[in-house]
Amino acid sequence: xxxxxxxxxxxxxxxxxxxxxxxxxxxxxxxxxxxxxxxxxxxxxxxxxxxxxxxxxxxxxxxxxxxxxxxxxxxxxxxxxxxxxxxxxxxxxxxxxxxxxxxxxxxxxxxxxxxxxxxxxxxxxxxxxxxxxxxxxxxxxxxxxxxxxxxxxxxxxxxxxxxxxxxxxxxxxxxxxxxxxxxxxxxxxxxxxxxxxxxxxxxxxxxxxxxxxxxxxxxxxxxxxxxxxxxxxxxxxxxxxxxxxxxxxxxxxxxxxxxxxxxxxxxxxxxxxxxxxxxxxxxxxxxxxxxxxxxxxxxxxxxxxxxxxxxxxxxxxxxxxxxxxxxxxxxxxxxxxxxxxxxxxxxxxxxxxxxxxxxxxxxxxxxxxxxxxxxxxxxxxxxxxx
Numbered sequence: 001x002x003x004x005x006x007x008x009x010x011x012x013x014x015x016x017x018x019x020x021x022x023x024x025x026x027x028x029x030x031x032x033x034x035x036x037x038x039x040x041x042x043x044x045x046x047x048x049x050x051x052x053x054x055x056x057x058x059x060x061x062x063x064x065x066x067x068x069x070x071x072x073x074x075x076x077x078x079x080x081x082x083x084x085x086x087x088x089x090x091x092x093x094x095x096x097x098x099x100x101x102x103x104x105x106x107x108x109x110x111x112x113x114x115x116x117x118x119x120x121x122x123x124x125x126x127x128x129x130x131x132x133x134x135x136x137x138x139x140x141x142x143x144x145x146x147x148x149x150x151x152x153x154x155x156x157x158x159x160x161x162x163x164x165x166x167x168x169x170x171x172x173x174x175x176x177x178x179x180x181x182x183x184x185x186x187x188x189x190x191x192x193x194x195x196x197x198x199x200x201x202x203x204x205x206x207x208x209x210x211x212x213x214x215x216x217x218x219x220x221x222x223x224x225x226x227x228x229x230x231x232x233x234x235x236x237x238x239x240x241x242x243x244x245x246x247x248x249x250x251x252x253x254x255x256x257x258x259x260x261x262x263x264x265x266x267x268x269x270x271x272x273x274x275x276x277x278x279x280x281x282x283x284x285x286x287x288x289x290x291x292x293x294x295x296x297x298x299x300x301x302x303x304x305x306x307x308x309x310x311x312x313x314x315x316x317x318x319x320x321x322x323x324x325x326x327x328x329x330x331x332x333x334x335x336x337x338x339x340x341x342x343x344x345x346x347x348x349x350x351x352x353x354x355x356x357x358x359x360x361x362x363x364x365x366x367x368x369x370x371x372x373x374x375x376x377x378x379x380x381x382x383x384x385x386x
Contacts, residue, residue, distance in 0.1 A: 006128070006135075008093040008166055009154050010072035012080060014040040015090045015179065018168055022183055026092065026160040029063040042080055042089065047112070047283075054111070056118045056155070062111055065155035068094055071134045072169070073195050074150045075282035076110070078218070082277060086171040086196045090179075093167040098156055099124065105155040109148035110282060116148070118155070139217060139245050141279065151282060171196040199365075205381050209358045209366070216367045217241060218280070221333035223269070223294040227342070230264065232257035233304040237341050242295070246276060249295050262297055265315030269327050270295040294329070296320075300338045308342025313349070317356035324360055331363040339369040347378050354384035 011026050017039050024037065029052065032039055041048065051062040069076070072091045080089060098104070106127045109116040119127055131152045140146035167188040170176050176191040183189065193200050199214035216224060216238070226242045228234065232254045234243040243250040252270045253262070262268040276293040298316050300308040316337075324332070337353065338344035346369060357364050368374065377383055 006070065006096050006099070009068035009070060009096065009098055010169075011066065011068050011092040011094060011160075012042060012072065012077055013090055013092060014042040015088050015170065015175070016040040017042075018090050018092070018179065019183060021092060022162055022165065022187060025162045026066045026068075026094070026156075026165075028066045028156075028158050030061075031066075031158050042084070044083065050112050056105055056111075060157075062155070065105065065111075065157055066160050067111065068098065068154040068156060068160070070131060070152050070154065071137065071150050073197070075140065075147055075280060076151060077195075078197060078277075079281035079283070081197055082220075082281060086198060087175050089171060089196060091169040091195060092165055093169060094160060095164045095166050098160060098164055099154060101156065103157050107153040107155060109153075110151040111153050111155060113148075113283075138215070139241070139280075141245055143247075147282075169195055171198055201368075202365075203379060205354055205384055206358045208361055209354060209364045211368055211379060212365045213368050213370075216333050216335060216365075217245060219333040219365065221331040221363065221365060222292065223296050223329045223332050225296040225298050225332065225334035225337075226253075227300045227308075227335055227337055227340075228253060228262070228297050229301050229304040229306075230257060230262055230299045231303055238335055246279075246295070248272070249297075252295075253297055256297065262299055264299050264302060264309060264312035265319060267296050267298040267316050267319055269329070270297060271328075296329075296332070296334075298334075298337065300342050308338025308344050310338065310344060310348060310352070313337045313344075314352055314356075317353065321356055321360065324362065329362065332357070332360070333365045333367065335367045336369045339372070346372070346374050350378055351384050351386060355386060358385060 013021065020037065054062050102121050104121045105118050106124060107116050107118045108130060111118060131149055134150045134152060137146055137150050140150050167190055168179065169190050169192045170179060171193055173191040176189045180189040197218040199212035201213040203211045205211060226238055228239050234240055234250055234253065249270060256262045256268045271294050272292060300313055336346055336349055339346050339349050353366055
């Protein structure tokens, strides 16, 4: 991996700061203070104050640098997106010419963390080889080091010139249109919901039920559904993702399979005591307290080698109807059950799920099968609700 292989570097900021950035460039905190410029903070005071007190090997503090990320969809943006309205956020894409500066410093993780190593520009080639995989990471965890690597930073002293700004990313087309009208056509403004952990598409079926396209494991719903078999094998699909991203879910899943607590028609609700936002966000502190994340283990087949069983899915959805209130489920995310590796058709599963879940009266998102083209008539309320 070389500097040329990197598409851009990225700066996270508040939308209100974009016009100033296009005029003055991306400035370090120290430079902002020196110029006495107004800006809207995107990070909380703890993050800002910590960076003002941390020095790199030559004695300068992190306040002397503007920090750019190699991967914008990272734990820091996740934290900011949880703390603030994503409509108020922007990610500024910077040309890779910034990497050619001889005065930059490179951090192999969050530069404010004690375990992070900061090296000078002379070591850029080895550094870039070490972080070569972070552009392919769609999720991360602390155990394998991916949470640290995906936060790698390029530290640029004082100022990144406006001429190096390549584009501005925002969370949706509505915000993009408004910002484009403000900054003019000379700057590319791009709506990229996925970057901000938002669904790329959302279609309302009822006031509380929506069909979405996106990554369910970044959902903000209280309860996430994992479709599984009853023999304790998480081999492919969403189950495999849950196994590696949330190992405790896998351990609980195997346990309830052995005890026969999970059966066709009888899902198992794992009331996880902690929020997975604490694991995904960078140094979340106390802001996620009280935001528990539960996992609904929902059997769609008995053996992993089989196709999904539509009747068993129907019985499982009836269980959800009858038990969500007493179990304390406040909001629910669920994949299109059996429509991936289970070989069922959305034409059959969609109406069943929407009619069962649409009556719950709690926020519910059904994640449409990834990579499949569905007929538009199968997505209409008339078809789905009967």
